[in-house]
Amino acid sequence: MSNLEYHLLLALAEGALHGYAIREAIERESGGALMPRAGSMYRLLSRLLKDGLVREAAVRAPEEPHPGLARRYYTLTAQGRRELAAEARRLKSAATLAEKRLRAAEGRS
Amino acid sequence: VSRLLAWLVRLFPAAFRTQFGDDVVEQIRRDYARARSRGVIAALAFALTTAADLFGSAAAERWSAAREQRARSRNAGGGAGWGNPWARDFRQAARAISRSPGFAVTTVLTLALGVGATTAMFSVVYGVLLKPLPFHESDRLVTVLHRGSLENFPILNQGPATYFVALDHHRVFEGIGAWEANRVSITGRGQPENVDVLTVTHATLPLLRVQPVLGRLFVEADDVAGAPLRTILTYGYWQRRFGGASDAIGQTIRVDGTPAEVIGVLPPSFRFLDEEPALLLPLHVDRADAFHIEFDFQVLGRLKPGITLSQASEDMARWLTFLPAVYDPLELRPHVLPLVAHATGVVARVLWVLLAAVGLVLLIACANAANLFLVRAEGRQQELAIRAALGASRGRIARVLLSESILLGIVSGAVGLALAQGAIGLLRRMAPIDLPRVDDIAIDVNVLVFTLAVSVMSGLLFGLVGVQRFGTPGAATLKEGGRWASDGVRRHRTRNALVVAQVALSLTLLIVSGLMIRTFIALRQVEPGFTQPAQVQTFRVALPETEVPDEGQFARTLERIAGSLAAVPGVLSVGLSSSITMDGEDNGNPLYIEDALVERPPLRRFKNAGPGYFETMGISLVAGRSFTWTETHERRPVIMISETLAREYWQEPARAVGQRVRGTFDDTPWREIIGVVGDERDDGLAHPPTPIVYWPLVNERYVQRTIAYAVRSNRVGTQAFMRELEEAVWTVDADLPLASVQTLEQIQASSMAQTSFAVVMLAIAGSVALLLGAIGIYGVIAYIASQRTREIGIRIALGARVGDVPRMFVAHGARLTAAGIAIGLAVAAALTRIISALLFGVEPIDPMTYIAVSGAMAGVALYATWLPARRAARVDPMVTLRTDV
Numbered sequence: 001m002s003n004l005e006y007h008l009l010l011a012l013a014e015g016a017l018h019g020y021a022i023r024e025a026i027e028r029e030s031g032g033a034l035m036p037r038a039g040s041m042y043r044l045l046s047r048l049l050k051d052g053l054v055r056e057a058a059v060r061a062p063e064e065p066h067p068g069l070a071r072r073y074y075t076l077t078a079q080g081r082r083e084l085a086a087e088a089r090r091l092k093s094a095a096t097l098a099e100k101r102l103r104a105a106e107g108r109s
Numbered sequence: 110v111s112r113l114l115a116w117l118v119r120l121f122p123a124a125f126r127t128q129f130g131d132d133v134v135e136q137i138r139r140d141y142a143r144a145r146s147r148g149v150i151a152a153l154a155f156a157l158t159t160a161a162d163l164f165g166s167a168a169a170e171r172w173s174a175a176r177e178q179r180a181r182s183r184n185a186g187g188g189a190g191w192g193n194p195w196a197r198d199f200r201q202a203a204r205a206i207s208r209s210p211g212f213a214v215t216t217v218l219t220l221a222l223g224v225g226a227t228t229a230m231f232s233v234v235y236g237v238l239l240k241p242l243p244f245h246e247s248d249r250l251v252t253v254l255h256r257g258s259l260e261n262f263p264i265l266n267q268g269p270a271t272y273f274v275a276l277d278h279h280r281v282f283e284g285i286g287a288w289e290a291n292r293v294s295i296t297g298r299g300q301p302e303n304v305d306v307l308t309v310t311h312a313t314l315p316l317l318r319v320q321p322v323l324g325r326l327f328v329e330a331d332d333v334a335g336a337p338l339r340t341i342l343t344y345g346y347w348q349r350r351f352g353g354a355s356d357a358i359g360q361t362i363r364v365d366g367t368p369a370e371v372i373g374v375l376p377p378s379f380r381f382l383d384e385e386p387a388l389l390l391p392l393h394v395d396r397a398d399a400f401h402i403e404f405d406f407q408v409l410g411r412l413k414p415g416i417t418l419s420q421a422s423e424d425m426a427r428w429l430t431f432l433p434a435v436y437d438p439l440e441l442r443p444h445v446l447p448l449v450a451h452a453t454g455v456v457a458r459v460l461w462v463l464l465a466a467v468g469l470v471l472l473i474a475c476a477n478a479a480n481l482f483l484v485r486a487e488g489r490q491q492e493l494a495i496r497a498a499l500g501a502s503r504g505r506i507a508r509v510l511l512s513e514s515i516l517l518g519i520v521s522g523a524v525g526l527a528l529a530q531g532a533i534g535l536l537r538r539m540a541p542i543d544l545p546r547v548d549d550i551a552i553d554v555n556v557l558v559f560t561l562a563v564s565v566m567s568g569l570l571f572g573l574v575g576v577q578r579f580g581t582p583g584a585a586t587l588k589e590g591g592r593w594a595s596d597g598v599r600r601h602r603t604r605n606a607l608v609v610a611q612v613a614l615s616l617t618l619l620i621v622s623g624l625m626i627r628t629f630i631a632l633r634q635v636e637p638g639f640t641q642p643a644q645v646q647t648f649r650v651a652l653p654e655t656e657v658p659d660e661g662q663f664a665r666t667l668e669r670i671a672g673s674l675a676a677v678p679g680v681l682s683v684g685l686s687s688s689i690t691m692d693g694e695d696n697g698n699p700l701y702i703e704d705a706l707v708e709r710p711p712l713r714r715f716k717n718a719g720p721g722y723f724e725t726m727g728i729s730l731v732a733g734r735s736f737t738w739t740e741t742h743e744r745r746p747v748i749m750i751s752e753t754l755a756r757e758y759w760q761e762p763a764r765a766v767g768q769r770v771r772g773t774f775d776d777t778p779w780r781e782i783i784g785v786v787g788d789e790r791d792d793g794l795a796h797p798p799t800p801i802v803y804w805p806l807v808n809e810r811y812v813q814r815t816i817a818y819a820v821r822s823n824r825v826g827t828q829a830f831m832r833e834l835e836e837a838v839w840t841v842d843a844d845l846p847l848a849s850v851q852t853l854e855q856i857q858a859s860s861m862a863q864t865s866f867a868v869v870m871l872a873i874a875g876s877v878a879l880l881l882g883a884i885g886i887y888g889v890i891a892y893i894a895s896q897r898t899r900e901i902g903i904r905i906a907l908g909a910r911v912g913d914v915p916r917m918f919v920a921h922g923a924r925l926t927a928a929g930i931a932i933g934l935a936v937a938a939a940l941t942r943i944i945s946a947l948l949f950g951v952e953p954i955d956p957m958t959y960i961a962v963s964g965a966m967a968g969v970a971l972y973a974t975w976l977p978a979r980r981a982a983r984v985d986p987m988v989t990l991r992t993d994v
Contacts, residue, residue, distance in 0.1 A: 019132030020139060037159050038136040039166030042129040046170070049128075072132065 001087045005044060007034055009053065009076060016057035018071040019045075052081035060094040080106065113276050113554055114138070117160075120167035122174040135161075153552075157530065164523075175200065197232045198512035206513060211601070212485055213517065216478045219884075220521035220567055222877065223474030225528030226467040228552070228560045232533055235559070236462050237552035243380055245318035249412045250448040251421060253285065253406075255429075258440040259712070265441070268403035270433060271395050275408065278428035281421045282410040286313030288393050289406040290384050292815070294651050296844050297363040298350055303651065303848035304387035306364075308406075309395065314341075316411045317381075323347075324358040324373030331372075332391035336855045338369040339391065344377040346387040347834055362391065366655035374767045382451055383546065400433050409448055421445045438709075439956060459867050462944055466621065466874040469614050471567065473881045476607045476614075479571035482514060483604060486575045493579060511572040518568020522560050526552065528894075529560070576602045604889050605925055612929020613936060615875075615882035616966050620937040622871035623958040624948055629868045631950025638789035638798070639690055640727030642853035644681075649691050649849045650838065651815040660807045661742065666841065667719060667806060667816060668738050673837040679824040684725030687717040687813040689853065690789040698811070700802050701757055702767040703779055713754065714791065715772075717813050718803040723786050726853070731755070733766040733784030741805050748780040754800035755785045770802075772810050793860040795949040817849070825852055879966070883973040890922050891977035898984050906986040915978035922974025929970075930963050944992055 004026070011025035012018060023041060026034050036044075048054040057073040076084065114137060118130045136160060144155035206213045241247045243861035253275065257267040267275075272287055279285060287310045293804075294303050299656065311327040318325070342350075351357040361368045375389070391405065414420060423445035425932065432441065450457075486493075494505055530552060537547060540962040608619045613785050639645070650670070667685060674683045688694035697712035720736050731752050740747055748770060755765035788798035804811050824830040831850065838845055858865075894901075903915055941953035951958070 019129070020136050023136055023140075035140075037162035038133045039159075039162040039164075042125070042133055043166040043170055046125055046129065051347070072128070093329070 001083070003030075004034055004036055004040070005048070006084070006087055006091075008041075008044060008048065009080055009087075012054060012074060012076045013081070013084055016073040016075040020075050022074070048080070050076075052077055053083055113557075114549060116384070117163050117167075120171075122171050124174070125170050126524060149551075153530070157527070161523075171196075172200075184755055193382060198508050199516055202513040202516045203511070206290075206516065209485065210269050212481060213520075216481050217521045217524055219474045219477045219481075219881065220518065220564075221524035221528060222521050222881075223467075224560065224564055224567065225527030225532065226525075226874070226877070227464075227471045227563055228525055228529035228556065229532040229536070230460075230464045230467045232529065232552055232556045233536070233550050234464050235556060237460060237546050238449075238457055240449075240549050240555075242382075243378060244951050247448065249283075249414070249416075250317070251418065252446050252448050253408045253410055253425065254440040254444040254446065255439075256444045257442070258438070264444060265404045265439070267406055267408040269398040270400060270403070270436065271441075272394055272406075272408055273396060273399045273590055274428055274431045275425070275970075278431055279410070279424060281413055281416045281424040283413050284312050284316050285408055285410040286310050286316050286393055287406050287408050288313050288381075289407060290386070291390075292651070292848060293365045293390070294653070294844075294846055295362055295364060295387075295813070296366070297361075301844045301846040303649075303846040304346070305385055306388055306390050306463050306794035307381060307384050307386035308390045308392035310392050311788075313392075313409065314389075316409065319375060319379055321373040321573065322376045323355060324371070326373055327389075327391050332393050334393060334395060336391070336393075338364060338367050339372045340364065340369040341373040341375060341389040342371055343375050343379060343386055343388060347374045364388075364968045365651070365653040381447070382546075400435070402435055404437070405781035407451075418445055418447070436730050437942075441498070456863065458946060459863055462621075463870050463874075464946065465619055465869065466871055469618050470878050470881070471563070472875050473611050473614050473885070475567050475571050476611045476886045477881055477888070478514075478517070478567070479574040480604060480607055480672050480885060482575045482942040483578060484509075484888075484892055486510060486579045490579060496850070507576045510575045511569065513567055514572025514575065515568035518566075518571075519561070521567070522564025525564070526557075526560055532788050533614075536985040544712075564887055574603060601889070601893055604892070608886050608889050608925045609929045609932065611882045611885045612926055612966065612970060613933035616930055616933025616962065617937045617940060618871070618878045619875045619962045619966060620933070620958060621941065621944060622868070623874035623962045624941065624944065624951055624955060625864070625868045625871050626952070627951040627955060627958060628947070628949045629861075629864055632794045632864060635790060635794040636948075637690065637794060637857060638726070638728050638787055639853060641821075642857050644821050644823060644825050645726065645853035646751075646820045646822070646831065646834065647692075647817055647851060647856070648834070648847045649815055649817045650845050650847060652842075652845075653814050656844075657814075658813060663812075663814070664741055664807045668742075669841045670818070671719070673720065673841050674818065674820055674834060676828075677820075677822075677833045677837050679822045679830065681821045681823070682725045683722055683821075684721035684723065684768065684819045685719035685816050686722040686819070687816060689817045689856060690726065690791055691793060691821060691856050692817065692849070696811075697814075698772060700770050701774055703771075705758060706774075708774060714799050715811055716801055717806050717808075717811065718749065719806050719816070720820065725821045726789075728789060729787035731785045731787055732763040733782070733786050733969075735786070736803075736805055741807065744805070744807055746778050746780040747805060748785045749784045749786060749803040750782055751798065751801040751803075752785055752788050753798050754802065755782075757800060772804075789985050794857075795864075819853070832892075864947070864949075879969060881967075883969050885921060886970050887973040889925075890898045890918055890974045893921070894918060894981035898981070901981055901984045902986040902988075905984065912982075913983075914982035915975065918981060919971060919974050922978070923967075923971060926967055926970040926974075933961065933966075934959060 007026045007030050008022060008061070010029060014025075017025060019042070022045075023036060027043075033082060045054065053076070054074050055077050055109050057075040114134050118126055118133055121130070123134075129720060140159070141155060142154065194710050200429045242250065253267065255267075255271065256263060257265050259265070267287065272285075289308045291306050291308055292303055293306050294301060309327065311329050311332050314326045322344065324341070326341065327339070330336055340362065347353060347357060350362075351360070351679060357371050357374065360371050362371065363369070369390070394406075410421075422443040425445060429441050429443065493509070496506060496509070533550060533552065537550060620756055652663055652666060671683045671685060674680060688696075694716075696715045698715050699710045700713045700715075701707075701710055718736060719741065720738050723730060723735050732755075733749075735749060738749065750765060750770075752762050755762040759765045759768065765782050765785050768782045770778050770782065771777045786803070789801060790796070791799050791801065806812070806816070820834060822830065835847055838847060903913065937959070938954055945953040
C-alpha cells in the first residue's frame with residue numbers, strides 16, 4: 001500500500017468526504033508531506049473504488065458549490081476499513097522495530 | 110483557463126470524466142489559487158507539475174481503460190469496440206516507438222532543442238510585441254503622433270497647439286488624453302527620494318478604464334492653471350510609503366517642494382507601457398501656449414467602436430489643417446499607432462529577426478528528425494509492404510507513419526517547453542537587454558497553443574517526408590533479396606535534398622550571425638568621446654525652482670556639492686553637466702551664428718556644462734579653454750561647442766574660438782565661443798556625433814535644474830565609495846536624493862545592449878544550426894556507407910585502392926555541401942536586406958563574412974563526411990561478402 005493510498009483511506013476513515021476535502025485532509029494529516037496532484041489523486045480514488053475499498057456515500061452535503069452541481073462523497077467499505085487497519089498494524093510494528101533498533105544502536109555507541 | 114481545464118479533463122476516458130471531472134477541475138483551481146498566492150514561480154511550478162501529472166494519469170487511465178475494454182471484447186468473442194482509429198494508431202505508435210528508444214531519444218532531443226528555442230523566442234515576441242495591454246478593449250487605444258519634414262526629428266509627439274487642435278476637432282475618438290513621464294523629488298516623509306511619475310490630463314485614466322481602489326481620479330478642476338496640486342498613488346508606492354493605510358487619502362506629501370494632497374490609489378494591476386511611476390500628477394496644458402512650436406508630451410486616444418487606424422489617420426489629416434500657420438513649414442502628417450506599439454518601436458525588429466533565426470534552427474532540427482525517421486521507415490519497408498499487401502490503403506499506411514511522427518513531435522514539444530521555461534527564466538534574470546514589458550514574458554495559454562501547434566507541425570512535416578518516400582510500398586519490396594542489390598546514389602534523393610536544405614539554412618543563419626559579430630566589433634572600435642568609462646561614476650540631482658528659487662544660489666550649491674565630492678578620498682576629478690554622453694537626454698534648439706545669421710537655423714543639441722565636465726569624462730579639449738566657476742557665477746557671455754559643429758561653420762576648430770553665437774534671432778546677447786571640445790557619441794556608437802552646444806550652468810534662457818555629476822576615481826564600483834559620495838552630497842543639502850546612479854561604463858553598455866543581445870542570441874542559434882547541420886550530413890553519409898558496405902567490399906576485392914573509397918563518399922558529401930552553400934548564399938543575400946537596419950560598419954553583403962562563413966561551413970561539412978567515409982574504407986571484403994550469403 002502506497003503512502004498516498006494509506007493517507008487517502010485514513011482520511012475517509014473518519015467519515016464521508018468530498019474530493020477537495022480529501023485532498024486537504026491528506027495534506028494536513030501527512031504534515032504537508034503529501035500534496036497530491038489532481039490527476040494522481042483521482043486516479044487512485046478510481047482504482048480504490050474499483051477494488052472495493054472505497055464506495056460512493058449516499059450523503060449529500062447541505063452546502064453545494066454551485067446549484068445543480070452536487071458534490072460526490074466517498075467513504076470506506078468494510079474491506080477498506082480492514083485493509084487500513086492491517087496497514088496501520090504493519091506500520092506500527094515496523095515503527096516499534098525501528099525504535100527498538102535505534103535505541104539499541106544508541107546504547108552501543 | 111476554464112476552457113483549458115475543460116480541454117485537459119477531456120483527456121481522461123469518458124467514465125472517469127463523468128465520475129471525477131468536476132472534482133479534478135475544482136482541485137486544480139483551488140490549488141492553483143494557493144500556489145499563485147505564493148508567487149509566480151510557485152504558480153509556474155504548480156502549472157508544470159500539474160500538467161505533467163494530468164497528462165501522465167490521463168494516459169495511464171486511458172491505457173487501462175483500453176485494456177479492460179479489450180479484455181471485455183475478447184470475452185464477448187467479437188472484435189467490435191475498437192474506438193477511434195487515430196487513438197488506436199497513437200497507441201500503436203507509442204508501442205512501436207518505445208521499442209526503439211535510441212531513435213526516439215535522439216529525435217526527441219533534436220526536435221526539443223528546436224521547439225524549445227522557438228517557444229522561448231515566441232514567448233518573448235508575444236509578451237513584448239503582441240500581447241494586448243492590460244486595459245479594457247485595449248485594441249481601441251492608440252497613440253497619436255506626427256510625421257514631419259524635420260530631418261533629425263522624423264517623428265514628433267505633441268505640444269499644446271497640436272493637442273488643443275486635436276481635442277477641439279477630432280471626430281473618431283471617444284476621447285483623447287495627454288501624458289508625460291517625469292521624475293520628481295519627494296520630501297517630507299522619511300528619506301528624500303527621487304521617483305518616476307506619470308503626469309496625465311484628467312481624461313487619460315478614464316480612457317484607459319482605470320478604476321481607483323481608494324479615493325478618486327483626477328477631474329477637470331485638477332489640471333487647470335492654479336489648481337492646488339493633487340496626486341494619485343500607485344498601489345506599490347502606497348504600500349511602500351503609506352503601509353497601505355486607508356487614511357492615506359487626504360494626507361500631504363511634498364513633490365519637488367510643493368505640498369500635494371493624496372486623492373486616490375490605483376489598483377495593483379495598473380501598469381502603463383514601460384513606465385513604473387510611483388505616483389501620478391496632473392498634466393497641465395495651457396491654451397495660452399497653443400500658438401508656438403513645441404513638442405514635449407504624448408497623446409493617447411480611445412477610438413470609437415468600429416473605427417480603424419486608417420480612418421483615424423484620415424480624420425487627423427483633416428484636423429491638422431486647423432493648426433496655426435507657424436506649423437506650415439513642418440509639413441505635419443498623421444502618424445497613428447496602436448498604443449501597444451508605442452513602447453516597443455526599435456526592439457521589434459531585433460525580436461522578429463531572432464524569432465526567424467530560431468525558426469530556422471527548428472527547420473534544421475526537423476530535417477534531422479526527418480532523416481532519422483527515413484532510416485527507421487526504411488527498416489520497416491517490409492512491414493509496410495505486408496500491410497499494403499494485406500489491403501491497407503495508402504491513407505492507412507500514411508496514418509501509421511504520421512501518428513508516430515506527430516507523437517514524437519508532441520513529446521518533443523513537452524520537453525521543449527521545459528527547455529523554454531528554463532531559457533525564459535535565464536533571460537529574465539540576466540536581462541541582457543532593456544526589453545520593454547519584460548514582465549509580460551511568460552509561458553501562458555497562447556504560448557502553449559503555439560508550442561502545441563509548432564510541435565504537431567514539426568511532427569507532421571518530418572512525417573510527411575517519410576510518407577512521401579515510403580507511403581506507397583511497391584509489392585517488389587516483398588520479393589526476397591529486396592535488400593540484396595547494391596544501392597545507388599539516386600535512391601537517397603530525399604535524404605540528399607534534406608542535407609542540402611540543412612546546409613543552406615545553417616549557412617544563412619551563420620552569415621547573419623557573422624554580420625552581427627562584425628557589427629559588434631565595428632561598434633567596439635568607435636571612439637565614444639570619453640575615456641576609461643569604468644572609472645567614472647555618474648548620478649543626477651534635482652534643485653527645482655520651488656526649492657532654490659535664486660539662480661545664483663543654484664550655481665553656488667552646485668559648486669559646493671562639487672567641492673564636497675572632490676574631497677572624498679580617491680576622487681581624481683569631478684564635473685557636472687545637464688546630460689552625460691549617451692544618457693538619452695535630448696534638447697533641440699536653434700543656434701544663431703553672428704557670421705551666418707539666418708532666420709531658421711537647424712536645431713542643435715543644447716547641454717549645460719559646469720567646470721570639470723570635459724576633464725572628468727576624458728573629452729578632449731580641441732581648441733580654446735573650458736568654463737570656470739568664476740565666469741559661471743559672474744554670468745559672463747561665454748559658450749562652448751563640439752568639434753563637429755565648429756567644423757561645420759569654420760572648418761578649423763581653432764577658428765571657431767572667439768566667434769559669437771546666441772539662442773534667439775534678435776533679443777538675447779551674443780555669447781563668445783571660448784572653447785571647442787571633442788565629439789561625444791551622444792546618440793549611441795552607431796550614430797554619427799550630433800553637433801552639441803554647451804551653455805554655462807546659469808544663463809538667460811536655457812537653465813536646467815536637474816544636473817548630472819560625473820566623478821572619476823579608481824574606487825568606482827564599490828558600495829562604500831557610492832555611500833561616501835552620497836554623504837558628501839548630503840553634507841551640502843540633506844534633502845537631496847541621488848537619481849540615475851550608474852557608471853559611465855553601464856551607460857555605454859546599455860547603448861550597445863541591443864546589438865550585444867542580438868549577437869549572443871544569433872551566435873547561439875548559428876552554432877546550434879551548424880552542429881545540427883553537421884550531425885545531419887554525418888548521419889546521411891554514415892547511413893549511405895552502411896548501406897553500401899557490400900558494394901565497397903566488392904570494390905576493394907576487385908582491387909580498388911584504399912584511398913578511392915573515402916574519396917567516393919567525400920565527393921558525394923562535397924557535392925551536397927556545395928549545393929547547400931550555393932542555395933544558402935542566395936537566401937542570405939536575399940534576407941540580409943531585412944537585417945541591414947541592425948548592422949553598423951558592415952555591408953549587408955559583406956564578401957569577407959560570406960567567404961569566411963562558407964569556408965567554415967564547407968570545412969565542418971567535409972569533416973563530418975570524412976569521418977564515416979574513413980570508416981567505410983576499413984571494410985573487410987571477406988566479411989561483407991560472406992554476411993549476406
